[in-house]
Amino acid sequence: MDYSDNKKEVGGTQSIGRATEILRVIAASDGMGFGLGEIAERSGIERPTVHRILRRLTAESMLVQNPLTRNYHLGPLLYELGLAASSSVPAQQLCKEALQELSGITGDSAFLTVRSGHDVVCLDRAEGHFPIRVLNLGVGQRRPLGCGAGSIALLSAMSDEQVEKILLKNKALLTARAEPPINEFMQIVGQARTQGYATKDAPDLPVRSLSMPVRDAYGNGICALSVSTLTVRVEQNHDKMVGALRRITEALALKIRGSLIFKDV
Incomplete structure (x- = not known):
């Protein structure tokens, strides 16, 4: 029996859960945003994994990063999705x-x-x-x-x-x-x-x-x-x-x- 599809599904589901948790953490910053280290600490997710997810969410415009503070903030796509939700x-x-x-x-x-x-x-x-x-x-x-x-x-x-x-x-x-x-x-x-x-x-x-x-x-x-x-x-x-x-x-x-x-x- 081939379990490869099930493993992919579990991994994908876990990634969605982690991305959602990261978005919640950033949303709780009261607009100040959080840096990589603080997001990892507050979410309880390993730093390399957080970094990888942050890069993808930023590429998808779900997050934006302040070039001066290096903090991450909620991005424009989330606002657009919220209007339709x-x-x-x-x-x-x-x-x-x-x-x-x-x-x-x-x-x-x-x-x-x-x-x-x-x-x-x-x-x-x-x-x-x-x-x-x-x-x-x-x-x-x-x-x-x-x-x-x-x-x-x-x-x-x-x-x-x-x-x-x-x-x-x-x-x-x-x-x-x-x-x-x-x-x-x-x-x-x-x-x-x-x-x-x-x-x-x-x-x-x-x-x-x-x-x-x-x-x-x-x-x-x-x-x-x-x-x-x-x-x-x-x-x-x-x-x-x-x-x-x-x-x-x-x-x-x-x-x-x-x-x-x-x-x-």
């Missing part, structure tokens, strides 16, 4: 309406985040009418799962085993962002499950965020809605904000499930 969240127009409603009720900034591998990505945001606006997350910005209230909300919809695996994977990145150790973080996730919502204070600003997961029919987190504002405003309007979050996320979950059922018929 379907939304990673079903019925994203429904999510946009929910964000606008949330920011309108609270008067503060509202955010839509989704999981992407071991990261969380901001897909959309809405600004409230309160004059001091907290815009701590830009559309398209990527952070390691475990960073921010939206991350905690999404993790709270997972099993402890899944959460621990993700936190171990992101341990170095979370430590660099002064996030708590894994055992403490597991308690934070457990508290979010008990409360039904996640709370996160900014480390260096008087800012607090509240977040809840939007769940599918099986209880899995589809996405998360968050509201961020001054800590004092959360303390003054806590019940109102939590109530609005709960009502809007539950209504959004029902609408998304309905749209999927309708789409499948």
Whole structure:
């Protein structure tokens, strides 16, 4: 029996997985880009393999390299593909309406985040009418799962085993962002499950965020809605904000499930 085709398929699949991981690492650089060494360290892929993949992705315009810093950045082809791609969240127009409603009720900034591998990505945001606006997350910005209230909300919809695996994977990145150790973080996730919502204070600003997961029919987190504002405003309007979050996320979950059922018929 000839196993050569199977070996080629496995090798090709592995290369795709590695290339995808490298793209995720670079996307998490907040626009600063990363050099070869840092990409290898963050991805856990051997340096020669990373170098080979970077050269090919650059040749395909998926990446560009800054000639001065030698850092790699996402390239124009990814932007073009993104324009043609379907939304990673079903019925994203429904999510946009929910964000606008949330920011309108609270008067503060509202955010839509989704999981992407071991990261969380901001897909959309809405600004409230309160004059001091907290815009701590830009559309398209990527952070390691475990960073921010939206991350905690999404993790709270997972099993402890899944959460621990993700936190171990992101341990170095979370430590660099002064996030708590894994055992403490597991308690934070457990508290979010008990409360039904996640709370996160900014480390260096008087800012607090509240977040809840939007769940599918099986209880899995589809996405998360968050509201961020001054800590004092959360303390003054806590019940109102939590109530609005709960009502809007539950209504959004029902609408998304309905749209999927309708789409499948």
